[in-house]
Amino acid sequence: MLTRAAERLLWLLPLAFFALFFAYPVLNLLVTALHPDGHWELAVFGQVFSDSRFWSVLWFTVWLAAASTVLTLLVALPGAWVLARFRFWGKGLIEALAVVAFVMPTVVVAAAVSSSTERLGVPGLSEGVPAILLAHLYLNVGVVLRLVGNYWSQLDPQVEEAAAALGAPPWRRFLNVTWPRLAPAVLASSAIVFLFTFTSFGVVLILGRIGQANLEVLIYRKVVQLFNLPEGAVLAIVQIILVAVLLVVQSWLSRRLETRQGLLALPRLQRPRTAGQRSIVAAFLVCSLALLAGPIVAVFLDAFGGSQGWSLTNYAALGTSNEGTILFVSPIEAVRNSLVFAVAATVIALIIGSVVAFVLSGRASPLTESIWLLPLGVSAVTLGFGLLITFDEPPVNFRGSAALIPIAQALVAIPFVTRAVLPTLRSVRGNIREAAATLGATPLQTWRFVDLPMIVRGLAVAAGFAMAISLGEFGATVFLARSEFPTIPIAIYRFLGSPGDINYGQAMALSSILIVVTALVVVGTDRLRTSARYL
Template identity: 40%
Template structure:
């Protein structure tokens, strides 16, 4: 075996081992437990849980959420792709923050919004709040992917169509939209994936009336402790996730862009042009800032007819099971930082391996690396409990357990940012370094890493905020001294009393503030082109 092949093998071994240990092992442990406890086949288990109905509704609400997300994002995509205005960086922060907010915070925000200023709509729980919350969460996916694709299009094509007599609308519909379809399809597939595995939003806003595959997995596993039924539903969900990932891969046509570095196609608004720009800005603020503003209001006035108070924020220093919310935040920041480092190392190695792979191996690597992003957090959480119960106490109580679990969710984001960054490096630079005697490792350290440094900084920022907000799997592993802030918020919401609600609201605003600062840092370091995913 040559040195190059040995190096490529070693690069692939680390991410493969990480995914096997953190993903395949707990899922396998659940499957073995289910097989040992049940004599029924998978078909019978699915029939008992009414899986066909659950699958149908899960796909329906995910599809409806996807369509709504795209419709809501249209004015925002136009702003990002076509308009040059002061404060564009802040606009990207506003667009991105909802995507990386913990779902439990989003659920709290929409409960406050629909139960407060929008109470007259009478939709404080049920399907519509879930669809609206999903659109709020996923606007960033559509805006970044489609917006980046639009800005990369060669403007001369639309100009040529207009020269031949086509009006603005016809040139846009006939030239621009077809070339944006791969990006729209890729964004839609990812949004569908996220919505089909949504948990926190549905639990908080569904009010027990909405049942999807994810919530039923939780009910079967936690409510009834029917492990075989929960595992059967989890396997069905994995099929949905893999199918969505394959669709994403198919519709993401790398050749859809024009290939050359895009010229500046945005315009600076003048006179009447400020009318549509202002309308789009107002829409953006209403859709993306409105729910957070209501949450901030409710954090100092927990009930609509109650008094103004800072008790929620004062309670952040009060001990809950021996730990204050502020201490929980400190622990959350520490674990998120560790998770970021793990995700960067493992994700970069996976990205290098995938970039060097070709054909079916590249597709398989992409799907395997992305599956943890859409897999059931409940499935993983139960799997971890089973695995850790059979390990030595020193290993089960290791401070690296929770950061590693959080890193598993963040690795797909690192891979999706790092692979295009590696592909953008001109091969002639690597060849020049190799000609001067540099080996593969030195070429990577002296050529690749410096050129993708800003992309890795952005990837690390996104990994940090995603780890900070992880709720599902972490909730299974948290103890009194290892509780993260999203888990504390979830537990506070489940306890009665205005004091607990005020604490949940104040802690949610604390997470919003930290997340916003992290996203602002990402915007400062990220390359000026490219998409989030």
């Protein structure tokens, strides 16, 4: 057990980390925006706000996020109902696929969507807004399925039965009984989906038509294509503010969800009995498999199938590096880089994230807690841009090294780690430790035999998420990755942006590798969690 003073000291670690790698870059962005020509001025803000393109991009960003959210809800809500009420074969698979989809690298999703839609012969869907919406649907459908599905399963179906007994027809039961009770979960998950799609980057960058840009892509173009750092910084600040507002709304909605009472501890699931129920469940299985597994299958078909039938040509090409290719190193080195960066990022995120969780598990006001749980990485582009312009000059110059990449990836992953570890830490807190002490366990033994084994489960899940996120991180990495050490998503992006079958084939081969690694990491740690029971 730690004293108060020791806990305060412990705070210093995450505080220092965030001050240096988040607050300092954000301040640097502010200076870049407000101090462009050696003196303080608001001119760049005026310049940006008077540009009609800024407003049309902002409108497109909001519109795209709203459309993505609505589409995701429309598709996922019926599915959430099926998951909440029925027990059936293949349910575990669908749930696992949805989790994998959620952490799937955006670059891979973009590649998969264009590949699968072209394969289906609907080229209209392979580019532009339809393709972006499809990619957003794939990435976020799991959020709604899981969040609303879980919540729905805990709503007592007897309440609806009571309404039926009181003479309410099905539509009234839904409108007057189910919906009011379900709405908080739907709102909370909508807020999350809106936030994620509002800050979508890789998908829009790759699938968007020329000139189609949301705020994230506009920031990227301003900085990387036009080298207009002050305007890029203004946009980044606008993005930070908008994201902060959305985060506040989202955490408020999620908190409201937690305080709802009257939930069932154990959901009552039934096997589909009537023919109608069976066909609904069957339709759900088919649709969700098509949506969640289809794009993955398309990537593998493209990765193994070249112009001359089935072959391993694309994979073989990954091992070679010649002067003519667009990557400075062989693509297989990108795989190695990705793994090294992801492991480093996971370690950093686990350390910082669990320290935050540890301190939060003690005394923390709800406000402090929400602040620390805010996913900083939602605007990865802003993060990457801030780090890029901050650490390339004395006093702190990290740009020559690769160190910033795992740091940026860790910043994205830390809130996920904290969220995963916090509940288990809370369950260890309190009298479980006291029980160990009364049974004769020294503080060290308590840590070794009680704290550690209990946290390990949470840590395993956290590590899996952190690893998956780091492996797929694109928005920040694209600013920071130098040609000597590209990551898999960077390599995929470069290959996708280059002409020729072999480049496309290599993009798909790399995507398939990333899919396998991500799925293994996420599903594997989920396994670990259940087998850790008898640790």
